[in-house]
Amino acid sequence: MNAGQQTSILIIYTGGTIGMIRNAETGALESFDFNHLLANVPELKQLNVNIGTITFTPPIDSSDMEPTLWARIVRIIEENYDKYDGFVILHGTDTMSFTASALSFMLEDLMKPVVLTGSQLPIGTLRTDGKENLITAIEIAAAKAADGTPMVPEVCVFFQDKLMRGNRTTKVNSESFGAFDSNNYPPLAMAGTDIQFYTRNIKKYVPGLKLKPHYEYNSNIIIFSLFPGIQQEVVEQVLLSKELKGVIFRTYGAGNAPQKKWLIDVLSKATAEGKIIINITQCAGGSVHMERYETGLQLLEAGVTSGHDSTVEAAITKLMYLLGKDLPPEEIRRRMSISFAGEISV
Ligand code: ASP
Numbered sequence: 001m002n003a004g005q006q007t008s009i010l011i012i013y014t015g016g017t018i019g020m021i022r023n024a025e026t027g028a029l030e031s032f033d034f035n036h037l038l039a040n041v042p043e044l045k046q047l048n049v050n051i052g053t054i055t056f057t058p059p060i061d062s063s064d065m066e067p068t069l070w071a072r073i074v075r076i077i078e079e080n081y082d083k084y085d086g087f088v089i090l091h092g093t094d095t096m097s098f099t100a101s102a103l104s105f106m107l108e109d110l111m112k113p114v115v116l117t118g119s120q121l122p123i124g125t126l127r128t129d130g131k132e133n134l135i136t137a138i139e140i141a142a143a144k145a146a147d148g149t150p151m152v153p154e155v156c157v158f159f160q161d162k163l164m165r166g167n168r169t170t171k172v173n174s175e176s177f178g179a180f181d182s183n184n185y186p187p188l189a190m191a192g193t194d195i196q197f198y199t200r201n202i203k204k205y206v207p208g209l210k211l212k213p214h215y216e217y218n219s220n221i222i223i224f225s226l227f228p229g230i231q232q233e234v235v236e237q238v239l240l241s242k243e244l245k246g247v248i249f250r251t252y253g254a255g256n257a258p259q260k261k262w263l264i265d266v267l268s269k270a271t272a273e274g275k276i277i278i279n280i281t282q283c284a285g286g287s288v289h290m291e292r293y294e295t296g297l298q299l300l301e302a303g304v305t306s307g308h309d310s311t312v313e314a315a316i317t318k319l320m321y322l323l324g325k326d327l328p329p330e331e332i333r334r335r336m337s338i339s340f341a342g343e344i345s346v
Pocket of ligand 1: 015016017018060061062063091092093094095118119120
């Protein structure tokens, strides 16, 4: 948009607690319509921002989020990209980090803010966190640098007082207002009396880049976590299943697994069949270093690929996205090891 014009933000309302109301009969929270949500935030009129809205009909609990719905969000952003300065996506907290991660890969060369937020309490209730989250997310999406370029031209999550890179976030608490964290990457901004942006942590704006939306994915994959006592037969059934294309393999510590010959044999067989096995740690923070211990090295030798310091959410959505491109296994392994949207530190 041109200098001097009012900033325009598109709110995409997908559902989640932020817009829910309590069913008087069952007591359970149910999705409700967007007008109810807007009516409860009259403060929006005070923002010096033009607000457009698009809502999912019906709005969904984010447990029902699906790759087809990610594609719908990408389509909405693509179709409205030139009309708006930024986008705010209202989303349930349960799968918000998966959606934020998926969008960071599907919106290649994004140069406008896409801020996801939601809340732990519905917006019409006392003590709701939804109002603050929504208002601040809009302010962040509308924020511009002195030269008129967007402050945060990337997919991010705003919650409570912290703006985080979307593909670095994980939901860490089902009750606290600080529901999200980004253990392996520092915040992009903090909201106190002012919003303080940490520009060194934020993706750089590159003039002239055109958005490249992606829609393909393949979700014939699984997240598979190690535990002491894991059984050969079950592992074989899962990892050697015919339809399986890839595995996010959650190992111990710096990427270690028990030294059992059968386990290494199954992993070697699966990778030889062209399955992509990505090693990420079960720890909440830190990175995989398979060369550090004998228990990690054996995985490297079995053809397992390092997922570095990726979150589960970023690893699974990136693998879905790459498998959707029908690339040879070696190329997918190579691309899993490099950063596309700041999702890993390499
Ligand atoms: N179940 C809700 C959802 O993810 C939880 C929330 O929004 O906080 O849609």
